[in-house]
Amino acid sequence: MLSKEEWDFIQRLVLLLQSDAELEKTTKRRCSIRQLIAACALGLFVWCSLWLGFGYQTIAVVAPFGLISIMLSYWKDKIGRLAMSKSWNLLPFSSLAELMRVRRMLPGFSKHRYPPHLKTRKIRGAACQLGAVFNAYALWMFASPLVLFFQIFPDKEVIYRVVLPA
Numbered sequence: 001m002l003s004k005e006e007w008d009f010i011q012r013l014v015l016l017l018q019s020d021a022e023l024e025k026t027t028k029r030r031c032s033i034r035q036l037i038a039a040c041a042l043g044l045f046v047w048c049s050l051w052l053g054f055g056y057q058t059i060a061v062v063a064p065f066g067l068i069s070i071m072l073s074y075w076k077d078k079i080g081r082l083a084m085s086k087s088w089n090l091l092p093f094s095s096l097a098e099l100m101r102v103r104r105m106l107p108g109f110s111k112h113r114y115p116p117h118l119k120t121r122k123i124r125g126a127a128c129q130l131g132a133v134f135n136a137y138a139l140w141m142f143a144s145p146l147v148l149f150f151q152i153f154p155d156k157e158v159i160y161r162v163v164l165p166a
Helices: 004-018 033-052 057-087 096-105 116-120 126-142 144-151
Strands: 022-030 155-163
16 A cells, blocks of 8 residues: 555645645656667677577577666666655655645645555555566567667756745
């Protein structure tokens, strides 16, 4: 079910929806060394496939590039989690002052406490979760050239800001 952090995020969304404030979204594209590594890996895959020929031997070529793709994705997620951990406690608000201004606009708003019984609930067991992860990574390995192609594109960074009514 929902963790306490997710519950608090939903409470902030309810606060935003009950106010007359609007959410402004800006996006930025950023290039990093990951795109260069993905491009080089994809080029090397194409070269290896042309050199060996397309057939059953392509399966042997796909696996190492799948690992490269998975590591690039893990690297991106790790950086994203570090950035998100700093702002997660305030999302969709960009600052504590912004959150407090919207909160003062709604004196009757009360945050609902996190239900303690949700802490122990689980949707899937560990074995089921492991099976789903294994299937996802197996598919990823076979589709690694396609995934590497999409990893070439610049990362999109989304910045949210709450705009109060005039």
